[in-house]
Every structure is written in structure tokens, then in C-alpha cells.
Amino acid sequence: MSTPAQAGSCSTSALPPTAPDLLVDARRTFFHGPRLRKVTARADSPATGTLQQFLDAEYSTDFTSSVSGPHATLDTADITVARLRQLCRLSAPLAPEAVLAHDFANPAVAAVLTDMWPVTVSCYGKPHAEAVLRNRLTGPHLDTADIPFLLDRAESAGLRPLTADEAVSLPAHDQRGARHALWRYLHSLPGGHTHLPDPGQAADPYERLLANPPATLPDHPAQHGTVVAQTMLQGDLDTPGQGLSGGMSVLLGGLGDQLATNEYIGHVLTVVTAGHDSLEREMNLLRPRTPAHTVLRLPVDAPASPPHEGWTPYRAALNWWARRLFAALPRKVDVIHLRFGDEASLALADAAEHAGTRTVFTATPDPHRTLTHTYTDTCSTASDEEHLLRDDLHRIFCADRLVDRSDEVIGIAGPSGAEHLLRHFPVLEDRYGPDGPPAPPEGIAPYTPDPAESTLRKQMLDALYADGSRTDALSPQDRELPLLLSVGRLHPVKQQDMLVHTWLVTEMWRSTTLVIVGGSHNAPARQEHETRRRIHELLRGHNAAASRLAIVPAMPNMSIRRLERALADPASGPATWYVCPSAKEEFGIAILEAMEAGLPVTGPQRGGVAHYVHDGVNGLLLDTSSPSGLARGLHRLRSLPESTRHRMAMAAQHTATTRYALQDMTDFLCTTYSTLAQRPRTNAVSRGARVDPA
Template identity: 30%
Template sequence: MDVGPALAAVRAAPTLLEAMREARVLATVTVGDPGGDTLSVLRSAARTSDPLTAIAAVHALGASGHPSAGRVLAELLAGDRRHVAQHAVDALRHAPLVHSALPVLVRRCQDGGFTGMLAQHTLEQWAKDEPEAVRAPLVGALSTSVETAVRARLVETLGLVAGGASTQALLDLAGDDHEALPVRAAALAALGDGPAADRGAEPLLVALTRSVGPLAQTARLALHDLCPAPTVSTPGGLTVAQVFLHSDIDGRLHHSGQGDTGGIATLLVHLGDALLRQQPHIGRVITISGGSPDPAQFPLVRHRSPDWPMPASELLTAGHHYARVPLTGASTGISRGWPARVSARRGIRRVLRAAGHVDAIHLRMADVGSMAAAEVAVDLGIPVVLTLAPDPQALIDARDTAGTLTRSGFGEADLVEHLWFRDRLLLDLTERADHLVLFPRPQVERDLRRYLALDLSTHPERATVVGEGVDVSAIDRTVREVRDESGRGLATSAALRAVDDLLATLPADRRSLPVAVSVGRLNAVKGMATLVRAWADDADLHDRCNLLLVGGDLEHPTDEEAAELARIDAVVPRHEAARRGLLLAGHRPNATTIAWLAALQQRRAGTGAPPGIYVSASLKEEFGIAILEAMAVGLVVVAPAGGGPATYVADGETGILTDTSTPYAVAAATHAALDLAVAPGADARAREAQHMVRTRFGIDTMAVSLAEVYQRIAAPRRPGSTGTSGSSSTTEGPTQPDVMEGAS
């Protein structure tokens, strides 16, 4: 196809997603060495008023690889259309170095943020071929910059440039007692891991590890990176790593519902434990999150006598390990974590190297953690499993259909949400993954073609459909303790006192009303503000039930949490909330939340309130762990009609499926769920929901399916193996294990 028709297809595409798919075709046809006419056409298209066409042309210029295309992109950096300039920063990564663009890219690095990450990535790529050319403007910028955060970003970028001059500059900065601590820390980290790392830094690192100052931990990790302890034998069975950097994950889920610590954190904890119980045997699970690393996992090599053994990482022992990655940047939230790419990559590589042989790494979303982990996996030769969910594609499509995201407004929305980049990142991760895991959806293959233009019919062995799971044994135990005081543990007793105290803050005349509860992160996509609007604006619904929201950090909210709280406060001011029947509980440990759900499913002593219900007003829900947990305790649920919930919520029986894009629809569904919760046969329907969760979506059922996936992709790479990757399946679609058929 010629560039003209390909460009016309972008312009004529009837939907945003189709235009983005045609843009990928446009980039493909320009690969190589296009002539002057092609460059002229693309240059003109990049200046058009249609944001989608302009962005598509920018990336086609980058894909061409032509030196003249790089110069056109450099011109676009200075334009007043910020969305075009931002994409030009990214597209330049695929072009040969353009000297006129270097000062602009360095300034973008200094500015930081998402665009700063893109600029740093481009400079890193260029430095592989021309390190001197990239180093000079970075050193020059350091000589004139005084702001600490700016200097730290420049130093981090300098660490991506190989050569003795880079190493010496880093040594000077790291050893300068008058330099700001974040700048010295950035230099130390780069001296331990990266193109500028050098054994000549060892004396400085050793000296700082022996200090008691704030740099000791950074120097210790850098020394481990520079001189890692030798890998000893690893325990039997497979080793699987799973990554989610946007929370500090611990085995007891103390941070559940805080910031971006949502259902995925709960899943990884329970899944990691369940995988260790499975056959094929899995000996180790390493869950990698953000936070302060455990020194025992990263021992230092010291000169020892023959009778004093060399230290070994605790990660080399069998079991479920929680390894943490220290991240740079003001926020590690999903939407604002992009500047942490380099520190994320460095920390993930540290964990995986310390762990010795790793058979598979499982990635679950198009975020900075998956981006960094995929790079490390390539370097270390570790097979990648990707849970593929059409995010942000499904959300783009829904907003396009609703008219809330348009062609004309795409550029401004993309500047904030990075929609184009996240789309491309997910597609790139999909292409590079050794195996794909798909969520159950009513029309999974259709949705893959619609949202991702992905057709798996020719290679069905590449994908397996696996439903997520919940720890049904732990949930059942909590439900029993809630119902039977004689066998109640201390944790459940404390949880029940807490929920009773919370309900006691309601006015006396509202305490006999049922409670509609929603659990999740305070993020716009979870629809908490939409739910509050639905409840508050419908007078009958407001008079019929109270509303309890569990999740979010109410005292120290992230930017996303603060924005959602502001939207809630605009409907029901915080100081009036309890009086009007709205309870904001903030984040609670997962075990506490389960106890609350179980308590609300039955009448609480002294209130006489009918059973409560669970409401998810998420704009999209790929699967819905919290919804499953609510069903596991017997609550009637309201859930989005699209995505995963439609595969397990029996509409009108165990719950209500609805359009969650409007408060009106959410209110109507909530009325219907309240009716269903007290209709004849409610107990039988609750038992049906609980049985469905136990038999189809227990965490062990999920673990069985994933263990088979890990075994399949690891077999060809393990010593002495004669296995082959993939499957000999001849089915016409992705593998559908028993979890989809309701088998235990």
C-alpha cells in the first residue's frame, strides 16, 4: 500500500480506535527509505488540525528511519501544538540522531514528567551509537542547573551514556559532599547499574555503605548491582515472577484499596500462595512491587575465609517472596509513574538476577512496570506471560461511542492520559510475549479483533483464557466467624466492631436501612463518584438505602484520589456525608473488607436492617475481584454489563448487569438489586452465587491453569528439556481451560 491511501484511511476511519489501527498500517508502509514525496506528504499531515492524523504522521516519520524524517520531527518539537511535539519526542527514538534536537530533548528531560521519560528514552537510544554527542549537552545542562530535582534527572540520564567520561562525572557527583542528596543518589545508582557503571566505583560505594547517612542504602544496592553475589543452586520446581510496582505489596494486604493497590494486589498475594500448592511443581513465586528493598535479598560480596560461606540471597529459597523496587519520582501511581522507568528497570533487574534462574515473568498491564520488566526479560532471556486486557482500548471505544472523547479533543486528552502511548505499549507487549492470558469475556475473540485488531485464530496456542480467582477458603472461614460468635477470631471480631462503629455514625432513623457497599480504588474509572451521584440524585434510592464506600487514602490522597474525592464532595459534602447516609471508610485490609461484606449480607444486631447489596459502578471491569468476593459471601451485586462480570453474574438472579456510564442506569440497577436481595428465594440465589465462585473462580483453580502455562513456556529453556513451546492444539480459538466450564 502507498502512503497516500494509508493516510487517507486514517482520516476516514469512523471511530477513534479504527483510526489508531490504520495509523499502525501507515507506519508499516513507510518503513525503509521513503522518497521525498512521501516525506513531504507526511510532513504536511503532521501539521494538520486533526490530532489523530497528525499523530499518525509523526510516528510514520519516525518509523521511516530516514535522516530527513528526523529533521522534520526536530522541527515539530518547537511547534505550539503540544500533543504533536510530545509524540515527536517519542518518534525521534526510531530515527538517527539529529543534533539540532539534542538541546530540546535535554530540556524535556529537565522538565520531567511523561514527556521527560520519552525524551530520556530517545537520548538513551541515541547514546548507543553516539555517546559523546549525547553526553555533551547533558554535562552542559548540569553545569547551569541548580534545582535538585532537575539535576537528579540529568544525572540519571547521564548514567545511560556509556564511556569513561560519563563514569568520571558520576563519581565526582556521587562523592561531592556539597551536592544535594537526590543528585548523589542518582549518580550512585547509575554507577552500580547501567552503561556508565564501572568497577572503578567500588571503593566509593564500599565507603558509603559503611556510613550511617541517608546514602548508605543506595550505595549498598549499587554495590550489589556492580558486584552481585554469585548465584547458587535454586530450589526444585519452577520459579515465577509477577510484577506490580504501583503499591507496596505485603502478604497481609495492609495497603489494600490505598492509592493504586486494588484488586490486583489482592490477587497476586493469594495467587502466589496458591501457585506453590500446584503441580507441575512451582518452587518459588517472587512478587515484585514498589517500596524499600530487604537487604537480606541483596547480599554484598565480601572477602571471606574458606570456612565462612559466601552470602546468598533469601530469594534463592523456596516459597513466596515479596521483593521491592525503590522508585524515583514524586508519584508511583499508574498514571504518573512513567518517570520511574529507569529506576524500575534497574530494580527489577536486581531482583531477577538475585533470584538466579527464573522460568517466567508474568505481566498484567501496559504500565511502567511492564514496560521496564519486558526490557529486562529480553536482556536476561526470561519468557514473558502477558495478561492481555484491552485497556485503554475499551475505554477509548466507550468514550468515543458516548461522545465524551472526540477526534478534535483527542490531542488534549492524550496529553493527560497518554492514550496513544499506552495503546502502542500494549500492542508491543503482546507481540513480544511468549504466551497470552485472556480474561473470560462473552465474545473474547471478537473483542480482541475489535479493540486490538488481533486475530489469534491462526495461532490459538498463543493464548489461554483464565478467570481470576479469590481465596474461597479464607472467605468461607470469615463468613463462618461472622455468623458464629463462638468460633470468631480476634481479627474478625475487630472488623465487626469497626463496621458497627461506622454504622453507628448514621442518624438513628437511617440505621434500619440496608447498605449498598462498593469496594475499590478512588479512581475515576472505578465510578465511585458516579455511584454517589446516582444515589444522591434519586430521592427514592437515597431514602431506601445507605451507601458505604471502602477504599482510598482519605487523609493523604494521591492526585487521582483527591480528584475523585472532590467529585464526591461536589455531590455530598464530606461534613454532611454521614448525616445523609454516605459513609466513606477509606482503605481497609482485605480481611477486614471481607468481614464487612459478610456482615452486611445479614442483619446486624440492633439495626434490623435488611441484607445489603454490592454495587460496582466501574466504567470498565476486565474481571472484577471485588465483585467475586461480594458474591462469595452471598451478596447480590450490581456490575458492568460489559467485560468479565457478564461471564459470571446471572442477570436477574445473582445480580444485575447494567450500563455504568450514567448515574440514571446505575440508580435503576441498584433499585433492582435491592428488590432482588429480599425477593422470595434470596437465600437459594445467594447459595448459587457462592457455589459458582467456589467451583469456577477459586484461587487454586486459577493457579492450576497458570501453572500449566508456565510449564509450557519454561520447558524448552530448562536444562535437559526436550519440550517445545506452545501447544499442539488445533482449536479455532484461544485455549479455554476447565475454569470456563465450571469445573472444580
């Protein structure tokens, strides 16, 4: 079986910080060294083949020898994208004619040109850019496929190359993307609304909202203080463990609630996205969560939130919705906090700059730290792996643009956090010095027991052990067996299928039960469906083992934490270990919550878990890069005496309760947000500032 840890890469392990890393060398040379020097593999570096060609194209100006010849694999589009990214990083925008001469039907090209366009307009002037757009839109060779890109570039920069009458005569009505771009453009024109369709005739809720977006949003209680927006653009805030919703849903839900109680914070907006399925259930775009914490939903013309790598087609529309809805709020957003290096965050950064809102960006060195190790010449150079490499290089570019454009960059807490961040983002050392950017302490929200807590815990355990023939429950007769618990969204990076595989081949199923909590039974996302399919394939012919495995649908966070407390109670729950088999966890909210509940935990060596789980002291660290590594970890876990398991559980609980309170993170961020909101604005043009389309 090919596990998620094995598929599409040679290894999931990062290089040690001192090991040769071609990406680090290329970026340091580009940002700090002579840019005419070719990026080359050192004698002690692993040969990299295709990776070296991509890095040469993107980070040096002397790359001819490595991107041509019999062994070259880069095509013209790859080279074009690489050179455009280089121009963006150098703050060297192309003229409008040059921008629009490119093949922006290529999504990767269009993504870079979108980021370059506002500075192009600022440098060359609105009249010139408007004239160039008009020539393209009225020319005899206009391709209908080009209309969305051209109209979106006009609308985003406040340009009016066509009148409303001219715009509606474009052949854009039969293609959904072009039609929507036309409507967005018409909204910006005097009298343009008269050409918009009747919302009652719209094909679906998204088009109904686009034809008639709200001009104002409901007022919230008037309070003094900083208005903060925090973004969670993948998944749903209220359904952790389903689809793309994971620990970030839990973190931002609790963090937003707690921020809203601080005397210096006037209001908190958690910005999420709403796809077709969500809009069908609810059309309201502003949903109160607490009196001072509101959820703002940005419509997306897709069934659900796209994954990080899938945002390119939706960036222009997401930016338009954010600008529109921010302007409709009763109070201006002072600070927005962006957390992922993708095009969705770039769209929100565009909207923030348009509104004069300060931006905070949490930078993480992913996929930077595994790139060289993953794409060495010992791997296949099949087109699917080249596709993954292109995606990773694009994510690195997006993160660079967000670092460049943010008013404040913060890192991830931990002993090696600043070291890894400065290693992979050389510009941050120039900006913050050798200690790197500040990093807030991480934490989890306090657990509030229900008045009927003991009854609810008993009901949860009874439901868990109701019937071993069900896929979401265990047999009552197995209640005394030790239990392995794993909580998280069903996704390849979480590697639940590898956990099941290892549990089976090591025959741990004979002496333990396994409970996996996550995913949706009713409407599983593609990754959930694939993970379930793999698990069902593994269980084929293993009926006895299947009765000792329960895959329980995701449940509200407080229910998860109640279940963990029930399992941690020696008077009612079995001897339980919490097992996280993920390839890596940046922080691991679910692990920390299990520790706080009193469970002994295991987590991956890679990522941030090692910052608070000390192997053999308050938990175990696992090699999750392969089934054999995970098998060794599970065997070690199973061989520990009960007294050691209990000691680790107590130590884990002490760590969580004394060092990782959410209040510490809240206090840090309140200070950061309030200080930033009051700081005089500096000239941001050198950081790729957006032109105000007003």
C-alpha cells in the same frame, strides 16, 4: 456536580465492536496495510478533529495536510513524539547522534528514545555510541539537565564514556536526579564505588540504599522448579483498598501463595515498589510471605508508587534496581509476568531481557476501546483534554512495545476477550491466529473460616452499627434497613462519589443504608482525599442522610470477606446488595468475592463483569456512565422483591464457587510458565531486543 464518569470525556461507553473506530482503522492500516496511505475519517465515522491529527501523525507517513494549516493543533513536540513512536514500531532505530540530538528534556520524547536506545546501540555498535555520549558529556555546551539521561543511557547499555574521575567532576551533585544517575553510573565502573558517598551520610533511606545496594539477598529454601516473578508495581500487596492497591493486590497475593505450592514451581517472587514512606518503615528489600513466596521491593525515589501515567521520570532507576536485585538473588528468575501497559512494566522488561528472563505480558485493550468515542469533536479541545489524549496514546505505545518484546502474551478471559484484543492489537492475529492469545480462567482464593468465626462476624456487625454520628459507622436503630455495600479503593474510576450522589438525589437514603469500604484515614493518597472531599461536599446539609452512610477504612481481604458473610447471613445481617459503581471493571475480584460470600451483586456493563454476571439471573448490570443511568439501576434494584434478591444471591454464589476457583488459574499459569522456561530462545532482535550491557 461533575462526576468522574463525566469529567474529561464525552462518555465512558466504548463503541460497539462493529462501529467505526478511527484508532482501529489507523492501527490496522499501519500494521497490515500500505503505510503511505493517509489515515482519514470515513463518511460514517464521527468527526474527530484533534484526535485525527494525532492519529495521522503517529500511524501514517502522509499527514502533512492534517497537521498544518489554520485548524492544526499539534505542535512540533507532538509531531516529533509521533514520528519517533512510528520508528520504534517499525524497528528502525536512529543513529546515536540523531537520538541524542533530540530534546530529551521533553518527557514524552525521552520515553521513546529510552525504548529505542538499546537497539540503536546494537545496530550502530558500542564504540560508536560510547564516543557520541562522550562528546556530549564533555562538550562545552553540556546542560546539567541533560546529565541524567546521558548517564542512564550509558549505564543501561554497559557503556563507559567517562572515567570515574571524569564523571564525578560533572556538575551533577546539587540536583537530586543528576546525582542519582551519577551514582548508578559509578556503580558500573571499576573503582567507581570509591567515589560514592558514605551511606551513613545519606539524606534519606532511598539515598542510603542507592549508595550501598545489597550485593546478595537472603537465600530461600532450595527447591527444584521454575522461579517465577509476578509484578504489582502500583500500590502495596498487603493493603488492598488503600491508595493504588485494589483487586490486583488480592489476586496476586492469593495467586502467589497458591503458585508456590505447585510441584513445578520452585519459588515465586511478587515484585512491588517501595517509596520513601515504605522505606522509612522498613529497609529490607526481601520479605518472606510463605516459605516459597517472597515479596521483592524495588525502591522508588518518590513518596509512594506513582500512578500508571507518572512513571517516566523513574523508569531508568527502576530498571537499574530490578537488574541489580535480580542479580543479587540466589537463583535466576526464569519467567516474569507483567500486567500493565506502562513504563514501569517496560523497565522490568528491560531488566528481564538483561538477565535472560522470559517475559509474559497480559494485554488488555485499554484505553484503546474508548479512545475514539472519548475524543470526538463534540468534546472540548481544551489543553487538559489534549493532555489526557497524549497520556492515552502513550499508554497504547507502551502496550505495543510490551506485546512486541514479550515471549508470551495472554489475554483476559471472557466471551469477547479475544475479539476485542485482536481488534485493537492487529499484530496478535499474525502471532496467534484468529483465536488470539490464550487467556487464563480468572478466580478467587478460597476463604478459610477462623476458629472463632461466628464471634468475629458478630463483632464486625456490632462495630459497623456502633454510632451513626461517626463517619465510619451506622446507627444501631438502622440495623433493620436494607444495606448497599461497595468495596474498593477510593479513586475517580471507582465512582463512589457518583454512588453517594445518586443515593441522595433518588432519596434511597430514606429507606437504605450505604457502606463504602476503602481508603486510608491516616495517610490518604491524592485520589482518596479528592474522593472523600467530593462525598463530604455532597453530604453538606444532609445530616440525616450522613448518619446512614459509613465510609470504613480499607481492611485485610479476609476481614472484608468475613464482613460480607456476616451481611449475607439472614439470621444476623440486613438484606444487603453489593453495588459496584465503577466506570468499568476489567474483571472485578471484589464483585466475585461478594458473590462467593452469598450476596446479590450489581456491576458495570462495561468491562469484564458481564462475563460472569448475567443480568436478572445472578445479579444486575448497571449503566454507570452517568448518574441517571446509575439511578435507573438502583431504582430497579430497590424494586425487586426479597424472593428475587435471594434467588439472585444463591445463583451468584453458585457461579462463583463452581466456575471461578483460583486453582484453575494457577494450573493454567503453572503450565505456561514451566513450558516457557524450557523453550529454546529465539532471535528476539526483530522484536526490539535489548542489548546485553555485560
